[in-house]
Amino acid sequence: MRRVVTLYQSTVGKKAMMAVSGIVLFGFVLAHMVGNLKMLFGRNEEGVYAMDAYAEFLRDVGYPLVPHEGVLWIARLVLLAAVGIHILAAVQLSQRSRAARGAAYKKQQPLSFSYASRTMRWGGVIIALFIVYHIAHLTTGQAHADFVKGEVYRNFVVAFQNPLVFAFYLVAQTALCFHLFHGVWSVFQTLGANHPRYNHLRRPFAVGYALVVFVGFMLPPVLVVTGMLTL
Numbered sequence: 093m094r095r096v097v098t099l100y101q102s103t104v105g106k107k108a109m110m111a112v113s114g115i116v117l118f119g120f121v122l123a124h125m126v127g128n129l130k131m132l133f134g135r136n137e138e139g140v141y142a143m144d145a146y147a148e149f150l151r152d153v154g155y156p157l158v159p160h161e162g163v164l165w166i167a168r169l170v171l172l173a174a175v176g177i178h179i180l181a182a183v184q185l186s187q188r189s190r191a192a193r194g195a196a197y198k199k200q201q202p203l204s205f206s207y208a209s210r211t212m213r214w215g216g217v218i219i220a221l222f223i224v225y226h227i228a229h230l231t232t233g234q235a236h237a238d239f240v241k242g243e244v245y246r247n248f249v250v251a252f253q254n255p256l257v258f259a260f261y262l263v264a265q266t267a268l269c270f271h272l273f274h275g276v277w278s279v280f281q282t283l284g285a286n287h288p289r290y291n292h293l294r295r296p297f298a299v300g301y302a303l304v305v306f307v308g309f310m311l312p313p314v315l316v317v318t319g320m321l322t323l
């Protein structure tokens with residue numbers, strides 16, 4: 093345990109924690125994006141929206157081996173831990189690099205953070221704000237007065253009737269796209285997966301992943317605002 097703590101206290105350890113928690117989050121984002129495409133499938137044979145049936149399946153999976161919502165809660169706790177570690181390591185690494193730079197560079201401060209690292213910081217804040225809204229929109233329901241528990245498809249379509257919701261969503265997805273691009277690109281470096289023969293593939297892979305996630309997450313709201321997904 094002491095070794096784990098010592099490792100975490102080192103810069104390399106913090107970068108590794110950031111990379112590992114980031115990989116958990118990349119996986120979640122991809123799986124969540126694919127799952128949400130059920131928004132496009134309309135109603136199933138029982139007349140229930142495919143998206144609602146999917147959300148119910150996620151609540152029920154593993155039952156009776158685990159209690160109702162058991163697997164969902166495990167996933168939530170893992171996600172929460174990954175987000176917490178990711179943010180903590182990011183804040184500590186940024187404080188450390190600022191301290192290492194010292195006061196002598198103060199004059200050059202706007203230049204001393206790279207464009208990518210500034211995007212990562214603000215992108216991270218926008219994504220965190222979006223997740224708070226997203227939970228209040230679809231899980232707990234405080235964001236919209238006419239929230240109906242369990243009716244995900246309906247709650248989603250109703251919320252996107254408001255152009256401000258769409259605008260915020262677009263900003264958040266753009267931030268997520270940049271964040272994923274830079275994150276995927278740099279995780280190879282952090283984990284030492286660095287080979288001259290394959291390095292030229294890093295950029296297209298990062299661009300491809302970020303764009304697939306962007307298009308997949310944007311599709312359902314775009315179809316709502318263009319009137320192709322209705323109640």
Ligand code: HEM
Pocket residue numbers: 121124128131147168171223226227230231244248268308309310312313
């Ligand atoms: C098409 C877009 C999206 C749809 C339709 C959607 C739908 C959903 C639904 C149905 C839930 C579960 C709600 C419940 O508790 O029953 C959920 C949870 C969640 N979503 Fe999304 N989502 C979308 C985009 C996103 C994006 C872009 C992110 C962030 C990267 C995100 C992050 C989360 C998180 C962290 C949770 C877990 C909250 C919880 O514990 O319930 N979602 N989403």
